[in-house]
Amino acid sequence: MAPALLLIFTPLLSRLVVTYCRVEDYEDALRTVRPTALLWPPRLYEKVAGELIARTQAWPQVRRYAYKGAMRVGRRMAERRWSSGHPSVLLRIAYTAVLHRVFLPLRAKRRIGLPSHCSSRAHRPRH
Numbered sequence: 278m279a280p281a282l283l284l285i286f287t288p289l290l291s292r293l294v295v296t297y298c299r300v301e302d303y304e305d306a307l308r309t310v311r312p313t314a315l316l317w318p319p320r321l322y323e324k325v326a327g328e329l330i331a332r333t334q335a336w337p338q339v340r341r342y343a344y345k346g347a348m349r350v351g352r353r354m355a356e357r358r359w360s361s362g363h364p365s366v367l368l369r370i371a372y373t374a375v376l377h378r379v380f381l382p383l384r385a386k387r388r389i390g391l392p393s394h395c396s397s398r399a400h401r402p403r404h
Contacts, residue, residue: 283316347375 287293298306300321333341354372357364364372 343379347379350375351380 288295294310296306296310296312303321303325333344336344350368350371353368354364356362357368
């Protein structure tokens with residue numbers, strides 16, 4: 278009941294855009310819509326994580342090490358944010374570096390960020 282209420286009233290009461298698509302079309306939808314937040318069943322998160330991890334296995338070893346180090350920094354930053362702690366200056370510097378050198382280029386390369394076969398329940402507001 279709660280997901281139905283959320284999906285009905287969210288577009289009406291906020292500026293959020295709700296987008297629907299088939300499971301097999303999620304990659305195209307992610308690239309096109311570039312969502313801020315996702316509401317998926319747990320199995321889909323597992324599927325996407327598994328696919329992304331499998332893709333990293335084909336990378337050169339140096340790139341895999343850089344990615345693993347960036348993930349370590351990202352996890353530490355997330356832990357600090359979730360625990361309402363304040364990250365140290367060194368952690369903030371490291372996070373800014375990996376954000377700009379690893380994560381943002383990966384997002385840009387994968388273009389993560391509605392194809393005709395997906396539909397949106399609301400139009401994105403223009404600023």
